[in-house]
Amino acid sequence: VAEHGEPEHRRARVTSADVAREAGVSRATVSYVLNDSPAHTIPEVTRRRVLDAVARLGYAPSAAARTLRRGRSDLVLFVTPDWPVGHTYGQIVESLTADLAVHGLTLVMHQRTPQPWSALLRALSPAAVIGVQAFDADEETQMRAAQVPLVTVTLDETERRAYALTQSQRAVGRCQVEHLVARGYRRLGYAWLTDPRVRTFDDLRLDGVRQECARLGLKPPVVQDVPIDGTPSADAVRAWLAEEVTGVCAINDEAAFAVLHGMRTLGLSAPEDLAVIGVDDIPVAQFASPPLTTVAPKMSIITRFLATSVLRAMRGEPLTRPPRADLHELVVRESA
Amino acid sequence: VAEHGEPEHRRARVTSADVAREAGVSRATVSYVLNDSPAHTIPEVTRRRVLDAVARLGYAPSAAARTLRRGRSDLVLFVTPDWPVGHTYGQIVESLTADLAVHGLTLVMHQRTPQPWSALLRALSPAAVIGVQAFDADEETQMRAAQVPLVTVTLDETERRAYALTQSQRAVGRCQVEHLVARGYRRLGYAWLTDPRVRTFDDLRLDGVRQECARLGLKPPVVQDVPIDGTPSADAVRAWLAEEVTGVCAINDEAAFAVLHGMRTLGLSAPEDLAVIGVDDIPVAQFASPPLTTVAPKMSIITRFLATSVLRAMRGEPLTRPPRADLHELVVRESA
DNA sequence: CTGTTAGCGCTTTCAA
DNA sequence: TTGAAAGCGCTAACAG
Numbered sequence: 001v002a003e004h005g006e007p008e009h010r011r012a013r014v015t016s017a018d019v020a021r022e023a024g025v026s027r028a029t030v031s032y033v034l035n036d037s038p039a040h041t042i043p044e045v046t047r048r049r050v051l052d053a054v055a056r057l058g059y060a061p062s063a064a065a066r067t068l069r070r071g072r073s074d075l076v077l078f079v080t081p082d083w084p085v086g087h088t089y090g091q092i093v094e095s096l097t098a099d100l101a102v103h104g105l106t107l108v109m110h111q112r113t114p115q116p117w118s119a120l121l122r123a124l125s126p127a128a129v130i131g132v133q134a135f136d137a138d139e140e141t142q143m144r145a146a147q148v149p150l151v152t153v154t155l156d157e158t159e160r161r162a163y164a165l166t167q168s169q170r171a172v173g174r175c176q177v178e179h180l181v182a183r184g185y186r187r188l189g190y191a192w193l194t195d196p197r198v199r200t201f202d203d204l205r206l207d208g209v210r211q212e213c214a215r216l217g218l219k220p221p222v223v224q225d226v227p228i229d230g231t232p233s234a235d236a237v238r239a240w241l242a243e244e245v246t247g248v249c250a251i252n253d254e255a256a257f258a259v260l261h262g263m264r265t266l267g268l269s270a271p272e273d274l275a276v277i278g279v280d281d282i283p284v285a286q287f288a289s290p291p292l293t294t295v296a297p298k299m300s301i302i303t304r305f306l307a308t309s310v311l312r313a314m315r316g317e318p319l320t321r322p323p324r325a326d327l328h329e330l331v332v333r334e335s336a
Numbered sequence: 337v338a339e340h341g342e343p344e345h346r347r348a349r350v351t352s353a354d355v356a357r358e359a360g361v362s363r364a365t366v367s368y369v370l371n372d373s374p375a376h377t378i379p380e381v382t383r384r385r386v387l388d389a390v391a392r393l394g395y396a397p398s399a400a401a402r403t404l405r406r407g408r409s410d411l412v413l414f415v416t417p418d419w420p421v422g423h424t425y426g427q428i429v430e431s432l433t434a435d436l437a438v439h440g441l442t443l444v445m446h447q448r449t450p451q452p453w454s455a456l457l458r459a460l461s462p463a464a465v466i467g468v469q470a471f472d473a474d475e476e477t478q479m480r481a482a483q484v485p486l487v488t489v490t491l492d493e494t495e496r497r498a499y500a501l502t503q504s505q506r507a508v509g510r511c512q513v514e515h516l517v518a519r520g521y522r523r524l525g526y527a528w529l530t531d532p533r534v535r536t537f538d539d540l541r542l543d544g545v546r547q548e549c550a551r552l553g554l555k556p557p558v559v560q561d562v563p564i565d566g567t568p569s570a571d572a573v574r575a576w577l578a579e580e581v582t583g584v585c586a587i588n589d590e591a592a593f594a595v596l597h598g599m600r601t602l603g604l605s606a607p608e609d610l611a612v613i614g615v616d617d618i619p620v621a622q623f624a625s626p627p628l629t630t631v632a633p634k635m636s637i638i639t640r641f642l643a644t645s646v647l648r649a650m651r652g653e654p655l656t657r658p659p660r661a662d663l664h665e666l667v668v669r670e671s672a
Numbered sequence: 673c674t675g676t677t678a679g680c681g682c683t684t685t686c687a688a
Numbered sequence: 689t690t691g692a693a694a695g696c697g698c699t700a701a702c703a704g
Contacts, residue, residue, distance in 0.1 A: 060458035065697035122396035401681035
């Protein structure tokens with residue numbers, strides 16, 4: 001831990017006025033150039049002069065001033081649910097941050113708590129809000145009142161909304177079933193996490209599993225809770241076996257690991273006794289025993305789409321459909 | 337993906353002027369009350385009136401205006417290295433965000449790229465910067481020039497700095513050795529990741545392992561790279577066995593999983609043939625085969641300390657030493 | 673095509 | 689103890 005005191009000669013901040021002076025133009029012109037103001041067309045010479053001055057002075061516009069003036073910042077607020085955030089979280093931050101940065105937007109994450117976050121909203125004046133859960137009526141009212149140009153990307157398709165990620169979640173479940181059935185497993189189980197907070201996801205993924213089972217004329221999946229906090233995951237395995245389940249779809253790779261572990265304590269092994277397929281492809285999935293077959297979401301495509309959606313919504317343009325390309329891919333290893 | 341258009345009646349934003357009017361005082365008074373201005377003492381009645389008005393109007397101060405005025409925002413910039421961010425990342429975000437929020441500070445993460453981030457610095461005017469790598473001279477100059485009150489919390493202790501996390505990293509390595517030796521393993525190996533970007537950490541943790549080996553009069557650890565991207569981790573295991581290594585410390589849990597997997601392909605099992613101990617206690621560690629013994633950093637304590645350091649540094653107070661309590665704890669399972 | 677200018681909402685002297 | 693007022697740096701009308 002180290003600290004720097006204030007510099008002795010606190011050189012004043014470089015402002016757009018400095019740039020204007022250096023370039024021999026007015027502040028307005030500087031602003032027009034820097035913002036590619038559509039209403040004003042600036043001759044190339046002037047443009048270059050301004051840009052040069054900017055470079056020479058190392059000028060960076062003050063986000064605060066710009067926000068104050070425009071009434072809206074360049075921040076995009078990502079409101080995460082109250083789930084335990086796992087590997088996926090880092091991935092999202094990483095690529096979404098990059099995708100937004102391209103457009104001059106900065107990602108700010110906020111994890112939902114029981115407390116309302118309307119104050120955050122007003123304090124940040126974000127350019128957009130991305131949510132992974134539907135906002136309740138109260139929250140939506142808040143956002144309207146706060147005059148936040150509001151984009152909601154949600155996992156929940158209960159309302160009439162387009163639903164990129166929702167579709168993806170269902171498709172993930174379908175993909176699991178498809179693979180299992182292709183391998184000849186016809187009586188399926190589903191491994192849910194005990195943590196009730198993850199249920200949003202589950203509902204959707206499980207729903208996809210159910211859909212696909214129904215479509216293929218299979219019995220509905222046997223759902224079992226799998227405790228993530230430790231021991232008795234063998235119970236779930238026994239229950240499946242009792243129902244003659246031969247293949248289980250896990251809500252995510254952690255759950256799959258738990259199932260595999262439960263099987264191990266029972267002296268069973270995958271995929272012979274029970275095939276297991278996960279979701280996420282966490283880094284250690286390849287080191288599972290046996291290496292875990294799983295469905296890997298293509299984060300970069302998803303975040304790219306999210307970023308585009310935000311941009312379009314900010315401009316008031318109609319939102320596009322999710323990309324054609326699958327938002328996930330099957331990674332076949334040995335567990336199924 | 338759903339979108340809200342602008343509200344029809346865009347009710348103007350609630351400002352401190354509104355609060356002042358509602359409370360029958362001046363804007364200055366509102367400001368004093370809200371900021372607990374030390375130079376001014378406000379009678380309790382006035383205070384209450386203001387606070388009531390704030391609540392009634394649902395007023396939230398504009399971060400932009402405040403920043404513009406004060407020249408510094410309430411943002412704390414966390415500059416992460418260019419490593420692959422794993423499970424730890426989410427943990428840090430989660431608890432550090434909460435710890436800072438208590439003090440009205442908002443955490444913003446920025447992952448280092450080859451490009452400089454000085455523009456970000458000037459744009460955000462953050463209240464502090466937390467770095468997990470030492471900043472180079474250029475960057476430090478930038479920060480001074482940008483007049484950012486600068487706090488550096490670094491993993492690198494090469495310069496004369498206090499080093500909470502550094503000590504912790506070394507201590508983590510020592511802790512691994514301690515446990516292994518207590519269990520009777522005396523010839524040790526060290527599992528490094530192939531990814532060169534993680535080396536910062538490794539150096540420190542490995543250093544701790546070396547120190548402890550030296551202190552106990554053991555031979556230095558046999559270091560082996562472990563490829564995280566797939567297959568041939570068996571080579572490392574063979575190499576260790578050839579050197580009569582009986583216990584290996586892994587740089588993190590993923591590396592430990594890789595080692596365990598390599599052993600499995602060789603028909604070996606832990607801890608009989610080779611004991612393995614990791615770092616991090618990722619959620620799936622308990623489901624490893626065998627369940628992974630590991631050193632778990634106590635994130636909440638670490639982030640609390642980070643938050644406190646930031647606060648103190650912002651106030652110009654001297655920085656305190658890291659907390660007495662160990663910053664990590666041993667989680668004994670079966671692999672070692 | 674470029675410049676002048678009026679604020680955005682807040683904090684903080686300075687004066688009352 | 690409270691109020692009036694001057695900006696912080698920027699953008700966007702409006703003039704020129």
